Amino acid sequence: MKLPRNSKEDKLASLVYKLVLESGEKGVLQSELWKKLNLTSRDGSRIATRLEKRKLIKREKVLEDGRWTYLLRPVSMPISVKAIMRAPCINCPFIAKCYPDGQVSPRTCTKLERWVISEYESFLAGVVVDEA
């Protein structure tokens, strides 16, 4: 079975998630959100369902001005992994053999040193590190 490519929808889903998060505890009406993003109800609902499936938002059916719509509320907040992004230990093939007195050691690891120094220099220079 061929599945549709959905990178554009993924970007849109991130944007919807961002707006739902910004709405906080009170949530945001789905109909209002689609107007804001210039989306059709069909496309918008598909994205909201996708985010709900991913357990990022919750959809609650509400009656608004005599019409049924959904209130979108965040279920999970986006956690950050910036501090460990690009850390060499994550994909290091020697991690199982890496210990203080080992042949591979955090005491002498040049990759670890280069990563920490370059991140520190970026921080001092005011460069914002993306999670990408």
Place this chain on the structure above:
Amino acid sequence: MVNLEYEGLFVKVVALLGDEDYVRVARALLNNPDATDEEIASATGLKINKVRKVLYDLFEKGLVIGIKDKDEKKGWYVYKWRVQEENAEVFLKRIRETILSKLNERLEYEKSHEFYWCGTPTCKKYTFEEAIEHFFVCPECGNPLKQDDNSKIISALEWKIKQIIEEERENDEKMKKATAFTQ
């Protein structure tokens, strides 16, 4: 590069492991639960061998599982892939702990030793004891070993450790807040 700021935990954890292709596979898996490798390839536009490489890597790390299923049309067995989202949190916690322990070990070592270096970028730095053994001459390039100022690496390590701990604390708070929203 893809922006991951407003992504769920699973995609972020997968992004730590590989390039943009990993992120595309992760998103496709979330959008299409129980998809086969061929279906993921068609959803992402990636080559099938690349998709398989990513899937096997994620499988090894316990982030996805493959369910064996018979393809009724073709008559052979295929694997349907399913995300193990609950494992992503544990995996992330373990990675953070590993990195923190390596950084702390390095910091302690840097603080408790004096280092000697010849200045050649490809040559290693020696502790005082090691430098004595080599008569303060670099065994790799023959240049004299001079005391090296390691205050920058110490500051960098202290900053990074603090940053990781702080990020974890903020993440815990976010999770608590999200739980409060749903109650």
